[in-house]
Amino acid sequence: MTLRAGLLGLGVMGRNHARVLSSLDGVEFVGAFDPAPSVPDRVHDRPVLQDLDQLLELGIDYAVVAAPTASHLEMGTRLANAGVHAIIEKPVASTAEDSRALRDIFAARGLVGGVGHIERYNPALRAARQRIEDGLLGEIYQIATRRQGPFPGRIADVGVIKDLATHDIDLTAWVAQQEYVSVNARTTFRSGRPHEDMVTAVGTLSGGAIVSHIVNWLTPFKERITIVTGEKGVLVADTLTADLSFYENGRIQVAWDPGEFRGVSEGDSTRFALDRKEPLLAEHEAFRDSVLSGKAKGIVTFAEGTRVVEIAEQLVADGLDRRIR
Incomplete structure (x- = not known):
C-alpha cells in the first residue's frame, strides 16, 4: 500500500521534510500548504497550495506539520477532523493545554499522532x-x-x-x-x-x-x-x-x-x-510504518510529547x- 502524504509549512524544517517525503519508500508526496507569499509554486515537483482545504481535497493519508508552533492546535485539529494522521514538529503545541487537546482528539478518532523529537533517531x-x-x-x-x-x-x-x-x-x-x-x-x-x-x-x-x-x-x-x-x-x-x-x-x-x-x-x-542513517529519514520511516499498522511504534506519541510540554x-x-x- 502506498500512503499519500502532505506537508504543512515550508520553512527550514518543512523543506527538509519535503526532501525526505519526495523519496520515501511506500509514500507518495502529493503537495504542500503554506500561505506565505514568498513560497514557490512547487516543491519537488509537487504543488504548493495557499489553502489547507485544497491540500485535503487532494486526498492524503497523513500530514507533516512544520508550521509555527502557535498554529499547531488549529492545524492538527483540522487534520484530525478530516481523518488524517499527523506528525507535528516539536513542541506538539504552544501550551500543555493545547497539547492535551491534540492528544485527546487524535486518540478519540483512532488516528496516529507523532511528535518530531528528532533526537530520538540520532x-x-x-x-x-x-x-x-x-x-x-x-x-x-x-x-x-x-x-x-x-x-x-x-x-x-x-x-x-x-x-x-x-x-x-x-x-x-x-x-x-x-x-x-x-x-x-x-x-x-x-x-x-x-x-x-x-x-x-x-x-x-x-x-x-x-x-x-x-x-x-x-x-x-x-x-x-x-x-x-x-x-x-x-x-x-x-x-x-x-x-x-x-x-x-x-x-x-x-x-x-x-x-x-x-x-x-x-x-x-x-x-x-x-550506522549513521539520517535521523529525519529514520523518523519518517517509523511514522510511515505506524500509520500502515495503525499502531504507534517507534515514534514519539502525542501523549509523550504532551508530557514534555x-x-x-x-x-x-x-x-x-x-x-x-
Whole structure:
C-alpha cells in the first residue's frame, strides 16, 4: 500500500521534510500548504497550495506539520477532523493545554499522532540507549546535557525551553527509560525578547538519576552533548557528529585509608562505530510504518510529547518565580 502524504509549512524544517517525503519508500508526496507569499509554486515537483482545504481535497493519508508552533492546535485539529494522521514538529503545541487537546482528539478518532523529537533517531543516542539496556553502565547516576548555539531567526513564538530544551527533556527520559519526578530552573532574558533565551535546569528521574540541562541561544558555536554517568563508567554522545564514546571505570581497585572516600579510576575508552542513517529519514520511516499498522511504534506519541510540554512549562514558571525582583 502506498500512503499519500502532505506537508504543512515550508520553512527550514518543512523543506527538509519535503526532501525526505519526495523519496520515501511506500509514500507518495502529493503537495504542500503554506500561505506565505514568498513560497514557490512547487516543491519537488509537487504543488504548493495557499489553502489547507485544497491540500485535503487532494486526498492524503497523513500530514507533516512544520508550521509555527502557535498554529499547531488549529492545524492538527483540522487534520484530525478530516481523518488524517499527523506528525507535528516539536513542541506538539504552544501550551500543555493545547497539547492535551491534540492528544485527546487524535486518540478519540483512532488516528496516529507523532511528535518530531528528532533526537530520538540520532544514531549516537539510539546506540547509547541500547547499550544502557544491555547493562553497559549498570545503574544510571546522572545525565547531563548541553545544547548551545546562536539564536535562530526562525523562532519567534516560544523561548529556548520549549524550542530547544524540549529535546533534552524527551531524550533524557527516553535514553534512561525513566520519568521526570521533579524539575527546577534558572532562566535569563538577555536578547530583548519576551521569552527566555538561556536556561540551566536540574531534575530527578524516577529511578533516582539526577539530571542537568544547559541550554541557550547565546553561544557563538553549536554544541549538542549528552553525558550519561553510571556505576560502570560514562557514555558521551555528540549528536552533531553522531559519535558515541564509552569511558570505562578502571578495573584496578584503588583503595584509600578506611573511612576515606573511595572513587573510581580511569579505565579503557571506546569510540563506537555506528550506522549513521539520517535521523529525519529514520523518523519518517517509523511514522510511515505506524500509520500502515495503525499502531504507534517507534515514534514519539502525542501523549509523550504532551508530557514534555508539561515539564517545559514547569521549567518556564520556576525560572520566572526564582528571578530576583
